[in-house]
Amino acid sequence: MSDTIQKLKDLLITRLKLKVKAEGITEDTPLFGLNSLGLDSIDVLELIVGIKKAFGVEILDREVAEKIFTTVGSIARYIEEKR
């Protein structure tokens, strides 16, 4: 799990060009809203493509996306589950 989290943090920072350091992101860091990474819908599309490339996990269903794109941890858990 920690490997996945680390890889996901790198993905977020490099692919979405986030101006935060990996240490500043935890499992519970929200993706949207207050005190979040401040992602928008375009970032989500970018992230979906990045997750497919990095982990081979496809996210093509809106309900699944809504469920897992809440925190860094929720994405990581889904990736672990599907890999």
Add this chain to the structure above:
Amino acid sequence: MSTQRVVLVTGGNKGIGKAISTAFAANGDAVIINFNKSLDIAKTVLEELLPGNTTISIEQADVSDYRQVKQMINNIVEKYGKIDIVVNNAGIVRDGFLMLMSEKDWNDVISINLNGVFNCSKAVSEPMISQKSGVIINIASLSGITGLPGQVNYSAAKGGVIAFTKALSKELAPFNIRVNAVAPGVIETEIVDSLNEKIKNNFLNAIPMKRFGKPDEVASVVKFLASQDAAYITGETICVTGGLY
């Protein structure tokens, strides 16, 4: 990665689709001609185009089936490492007045002409977002703008394609992917050939340019939209109708 453009034309073996495949092939692009049922026709087109361009291939897939479409796109990306241009051209006509139109004729036209555009665009959006480049061109119709009697299914599907084009262009613009549509009027294809003389003359009288369009005249607009000359055009529908509205 090769600078040769990789182009998929759905329903690229007949009528306007064939003219589009031919235009890209003549340009030296790698062209994948998609077909569903007409393997013989696809093979004939392949043989016609192969001498001038060795990167032409045919791919069978029913555009109304997402799994088949996804497999086709995967095959292309695996073979060429990218996909630059998708022309959503595959379509069918099942004309009839609404009162007499079967549910099947309605559903078939929506499935292929509208859902097919959804399926191909969805499947290709992932590699295009990844590439940060791409062009999607949807073949709509004047029928989708003005509506034509006896074509509620076709008009609804093509009108949907035009609205889909506008919406998707906004979604994908941040990723350097352009989405446009071309709306042909009455074009000299098998469908028009099959009309009786009276109907043909009625159309001719209504067309300000007093002639039917040629498939090549649609293909040249598609080629333009796919080119860098159209680099700042997205969400647009260009009518190729000889002035008919």
